[in-house]
Amino acid sequence: METRKQRALHELKLLSTYLKGDVRYERGIPVLRIDDSIGEGRVCCVCLDEGLVALEFDIKLNKDLTICLDREDQDLMYFLYCLQGSSFHKFRKETIITPLQELQSAVVSSDINMLSELLIRKDERLVLNAMRIFKHRYRENLDLDKNERDTHMKSLMDSFDGAKGYFHLGKLNLEIAELIKTLEDAKFANTVSSSMYFAGICQIILAKQIEQFKRERIQGELPPTSLLKRELQEISELCDFVRNYPELQHSISSLCSKSGLSASKLQQGFRFIHNMTIGEYVRDVRLRKAELLIRTTDMNISEVVYSIGLTSRSYFCKIFKNKYRCSPKKYKTGVFQPLLD
Numbered sequence: 001m002e003t004r005k006q007r008a009l010h011e012l013k014l015l016s017t018y019l020k021g022d023v024r025y026e027r028g029i030p031v032l033r034i035d036d037s038i039g040e041g042r043v044c045c046v047c048l049d050e051g052l053v054a055l056e057f058d059i060k061l062n063k064d065l066t067i068c069l070d071r072e073d074q075d076l077m078y079f080l081y082c083l084q085g086s087s088f089h090k091f092r093k094e095t096i097i098t099p100l101q102e103l104q105s106a107v108v109s110s111d112i113n114m115l116s117e118l119l120i121r122k123d124e125r126l127v128l129n130a131m132r133i134f135k136h137r138y139r140e141n142l143d144l145d146k147n148e149r150d151t152h153m154k155s156l157m158d159s160f161d162g163a164k165g166y167f168h169l170g171k172l173n174l175e176i177a178e179l180i181k182t183l184e185d186a187k188f189a190n191t192v193s194s195s196m197y198f199a200g201i202c203q204i205i206l207a208k209q210i211e212q213f214k215r216e217r218i219q220g221e222l223p224p225t226s227l228l229k230r231e232l233q234e235i236s237e238l239c240d241f242v243r244n245y246p247e248l249q250h251s252i253s254s255l256c257s258k259s260g261l262s263a264s265k266l267q268q269g270f271r272f273i274h275n276m277t278i279g280e281y282v283r284d285v286r287l288r289k290a291e292l293l294i295r296t297t298d299m300n301i302s303e304v305v306y307s308i309g310l311t312s313r314s315y316f317c318k319i320f321k322n323k324y325r326c327s328p329k330k331y332k333t334g335v336f337q338p339l340l341d
Contacts, residue, residue, distance in 0.1 A: 005030055008045040011053055015043060018067040019059070034059055041125075046198065051138030054202045056183070057128040064122050068092070069108075069132075070115040077133040078108040078116065079209040081176050084127035088119035091165045098169055100128075103177055103233070105170035107213050114165025129180050131206050170212050172229060174236050174273040179205050181240070182288075227269055234259050235269035239281070246286045247309040252278055286310065287323050294332050301328050 008030040012023045020035040021042075032043040041059030048054060070076050080089075082100045089106065090097045092115040100106050110116045120126055183201055227235075238259050242250055252263050255278065259266065270278050286308040293304045305316045320328050 004047040007047045008053070011045050011047070011055070012043060015045075015055075015067070018065065019043065034061075038062060038065070039122075046202070048199050048202055049138070051134040051136075051140075052206075053132045053134075055130040055132060057126055057130070059120070060125045061120055061122050065120045067118045067120065068115055069118055069130075070110045075111050075135045076116075077110070077135055078106075079131040079133075079206060080106040080108065081129045081173075081180065081205070081209065082127070083129060083177055083180055085124045086121070087126055087128060088121075089167060090117050090119065091115065091167070092117055094165075098167060100169070103172050103174060103229075105173055105176060105209050105212060107166075107168040107170070107209070109166040111165065116165075116167075129205070131202070131209070168213060168217055170209075170216060172232065173208075173212055174232055175275075176205055176208050176212075177236060178239060178273060179208065181243070227265060227272065231261060231265060232269060232273070234261060235266065235273065238266070239270075239273065242282055243285050243289075246282075246289045247307060249309060250278075250282045283319060284323075287320060290316070290320065290328070291324065291331070294328060301332070304328070 005025075009023060012030055012032040016023055016032055019032060020038050022033045022035070024031060024033065026033075026042075030045050032045070034041045034043075039059060039061035041057075043059065044056045046054045069078060080100060082102055082104055084102055086099060086101050088097050088099050089108065091110070094114075097119065098106075108116050179201060183198060238255055241258070242255075252266065255266055256263055261269075266278060270276055270281055274281050274284075276284065290304050290308050293299050293307065294301075299307070301317075302313060305311070305313050308316075310316050317328055320331075324331060
């Protein structure tokens, strides 16, 4: 674990040659804190599998800046997702500049002759998630531990061999946005289970981006929705509201009133983003909040039940066991490790 943190510190020190700032630990996580002379914000770094690094930018600069994402001695691949704001991508020595807008993803494959650059505009907050893959090292790791996800990744990486730089701009994807938002709770936690949870969510984000890329580029298919981007953003804000206040009694009528959208549009949006109905999403948010409280606080089960807006302990125990495969009491005592769906 310590070796991974040292690698993350090294990654941020290299990044600080472009983004001036102080590299340090904040609540156990390596962070590059942006210097006041160029703006504000931070970049967090977590090293996951061998050859896989997660970078999270949350910055606002006072001048336009170009960051080289690559190393001249490494073949790299990036999976980018812009949660807020916008940025631009270009290959060094090339003239084509591609905008990466809010809620869009991108897949970038670089090599030593085609280095990727990220152009960041001043006076605009940018929240960007970047999964960096060191192709050679990660491919070696895939060869040792094969599963279906790894087979898809290896096939994807092999398809880029010999290409002198490749950029694919993805379509609007709010499902990835919701996953990235869930990282905030676990990012600064020092417990082993929280670190495992963080790493697991990162792997799910990566898998979702691979799935989207295959669907768009290889199969040429897009998930159907008639909702406008503005409507999807409003539904995403509703999701945040439910997640921030799970103790409230969220009904379809109250959410319709809050958003100004019809019940049919809300249900369509929740299905599109989460593959759940509104009721299923509210229940899932409550259970995830309960799991976090059970795992990280001294609250007893009854206190947890009331804190998430439920009144029946027996009902809570039933739905908790259905999701986590053990009772809340056993989960509290640590008999079972936290499980990711």
